[in-house]
Amino acid sequence: MDPANLLSVLKELMEDQRNQQREMMKLLLDRSEAGSGDRFGPEDRPSVMAAISNRIEKFVLDPEKEMAFSRWYARYKDIFIEEARQLPEGAKxxxxxxKLDVVTFERNQRHVLPRDVSDISFEETIETLRKLFDFKASEFTTKYQCLKLEKSVAEDYLTYTGRVNEFCEKVKLHTLDSDGIKCLLWIFGLKSPTEAEIRQKLISVLDREYKAGRKISLHQLHQECENFLSLKRDCEAIAVNVKAVEAVSNEDRKSIECWNCEGKHYARQCKKKDGCWTTISAYAPKTGCSNEDKDESYVTLDDVIRSVLEGDILTIAGDLTG
Known part of the structure; x- marks a missing residue:
């Protein structure tokens, strides 16, 4: 079969399936409304849930997409309000x-612990999912991004017009006054990589002021910039002084040499054992040693000292190695 014909047949089959689901839903709703107004009976519930579930696409989180869950839920909100109104909370x-993918479901499940997801009401579930998966950029950041809108090569002018209109309405660009536009343009002009830190700082300042309901003038924004640069210079000066002190300290360490191991520390801090004496000449009257006594073997200094009797005076001459 020709690929085009096959695609056409598949589309017809999918459309027929959708129509059958709609008819079944309509029939079940009519039966419910014609009766006492109670919810679907247990025998109808699986069919209704399956019909509703088949009409809803799976939610896959896109971290780059703003208000991801609210956008997804807005498409199917009427289904839950109208067509699933007779279903119990737990079924919805x-x-x-x-309809949550594996990652989002597990994240939601961890968030509601120690409760189980089935123990939470439908409204609370929706609010929790909004908190978890609705990324929202700051108010000023969205206005700032408005200036970065670009038409793609593959995009027609009608689509581009709609995208610009939607974006500007969403960020409420019309709420900006003269000073707001000046500040927006002033920050947008800071495009050098070396000014990225300043740009980020000033956007956070404007965000803070907007959230507090305060307006900021262009001159106040410039003053915030100067304050930040002054603070940065102070921090850099302190860092240079610390490095200078460390350099001097390192030079002092280089001039220190242990006589025992030739390491860069004082002898009293040396962890190496004492060296060994060779060709020892000792004189200790009470011990019985004389200048003529010599030991050609390696003897530690501690052993020589321990051999001397209490109160005796030991004189040692020889070579120390190790």
Missing amino acids: VRIICE
Whole structure:
């Protein structure tokens, strides 16, 4: 079969399946409304849940996409409000959890511990998922990104117009006054890699002021920039002084040499054992040693000292090695 014809057949089959699901849902709703108004009976519930689940795509988190979960839920909100209104809370929660991918489901499950996801109401589940998966850039950052909009080569002008319109409305660009636009342009002009730190700092300042409901002028923004640069210079000066002190200290260490092991420390700090005496000449009257007594073997200095009687005076001459 020709690929184009095969694709056409598959599309028709999918459309027929959707129509059958809609008809089944309509039939079940009509039966429920025609009755006492109670929820679906146990015998109907699996069919309703399957029909609803088949109409909802799986939620896969995109970290780069802003308000990811709210965008996804907005597409299917009416299904839960209208078509699933007769389902119990637990059934709607199961459908939502079934449509989360593995990563998002496990993250949500860890977040609600020690409770189980099935023990949480539908509304609380939605709010929890919004908190976990709705990344929202700061207010000023979104306005700042508005200036970075670009039309792609493959994008037609109508699509580009819609994207610009949506973005500007979303970030409420019309709320910016004259000073707000000046500050926006001032920061946007800081494009050098060396100014990245300043740019980040000033965006955080503007974000803080906007959240507090305060406005900031261009001159105040410049003053914030000067304050940051002054603080940075002070920090760099302190860092240079610390490095200079460390350098002097290292030079002092180089001039120190242990007589025992020739290491860069004082002899009293040396951890090496004492050296060995060779060709020892000793004189100790009370011990019975004379200048003529010699020991050609290696003897530690401690052994020589321990051999001397208490109160005797020991005189040693010889070579120390090791």
